[in-house]
Amino acid sequence: MIDRPRRLRATPAMRRLVSETRVHPAELVLPVFVREGATEPVPISSMPGVVQHSLDSLRAALVAAAEAGIGGVMLFGVPEHKDAIGSGATDPSSILNVATRVAAEEVGGALVVQTDLCLDEFTDHGHCGVLDPLGRVDNDATLDRYREMAVVQAASGSQLLGLSGMMDGQVAAVREALDDAGFTDTPILGYAAKYASAFYGPFREAVQSSLVGDRRTYQLDPANRREGAREIDLDVAEGADIVMVKPAMSYLDVLADAAASSPVPVWAYQVSGEYAMIEAAAAHGWIDRRRAVLESVLGIRRAGADAVLTYWATELAEWLR
Known part of the structure; x- marks a missing residue:
């Protein structure tokens, strides 16, 4: 035989030397939930190991993330009060904007402090935008709210705005x-x-979502690959500095397409359901937790993600160190 590929798999040192894809802590971003009025961390039952932070516990989590060497944190607010237009999203004293100032002060020089720019956490109907008289999400009226949110979040110290609402024209606005x-x-x-x-389920608990119904009129149909590419092209044309594919696991083809063509960095979000499945299987002893976590993130990187949002970011970074 001329071809013996196993030669390059013979020892751990050889496998490490010829590895085609690596994960580095700087390529990881930690999503963080901060709950208004909380005096201590509140566990999220569907996401073992993940909590809704108080402002005090947020500081500790930020320091741990910075010491682990990850790239950034994405902040989500969990407010006590909601209304039809998500007023809290543009209130400088709301939990998300307060948490942003805390994060910028605590680790702004060590991590990229990022904020979720969307209304769903702040609306009493749970949708990512404001509703018209017929109960439909009003795209252009929502853009006005996003404009206000953007300025408030930037003034609060956000170093990267994560536009997750999937409204047409949101990046340009x-x-x-x-x-x-x-x-x-x-x-x-x-x-x-x-x-x-379907893999967003545990996230709804994490942000105490008020959603009734679904978001299929603005989020993409899971059947559509080309539509994902079109949306990415539109965001780049409107001025996005980075684009995201979400979820990661079930959309690695979309991610690979984007990575092959995008002129800007392409990230992926390993969402709550992906996290919960691995944690649940590991808790039953059905899979090796550490190996499954590493393999899942490695697969996202191999598909082309320049960075990965994952709830294991700090823990995984500590393993990699």
Whole structure:
């Protein structure tokens, strides 16, 4: 035999030397939930090991993340009060904007402090935008709210705005608002190919979602690959500095397509359901937890993600170190 590929698998040192894909802590982003009024961390039952933080426990989590060497944190607010237009999203004293100032003060020089720019956590109907008189999500009225949110989040210290609402034209609208307000250096992460996925279930508990119904009129149909590519192209054309594919696991083809063609960095979000499945299987002894976590993130990187949002970011970074 001439071809003996096993020669390059013979020892751990050889396998490490010829490894084609690696995961580095700097390529990991930790999603963090911060709950208004909490005095201590509140466990999320469907996501073992993940909590809704108080402001005090947030500081400790931020320090741990920075010491682990990860790239950044994505902040989500869990407010006590909600209304039809998500007023809390644009209130400088709301939990998300307060948490952003805390994070910027605590680790702003060590991590990229990122914020979720969406209304779903703040609306009493749970949708990512405001509703018209017929109960439909009003795209253009929602863009006005996003413009306001962008300026408030940037003023609070956000170093990267994560536009996750999937409204048409959201990147262009937010870019214009930031530039008009003097935040020309604040970059935008466009959740460009965000699918209407069943794997968001545990996240709904994490942010105490009020959603009734679904988001299929604005999030993408899981059947559509080309549509994901179109959305990515639109976000890039509108000025997104980074684009996102979400979820990761079931959309690695979309991710690979984007990585092959995008002129800007492409990230992926390993969502709550992906996390919960591995944790549940590991808790039953059905899989090796550490190996499964590493393999799952490695697979996302191999498909082309330049960075991965994952709830294991800090823990995984400590393993890699």
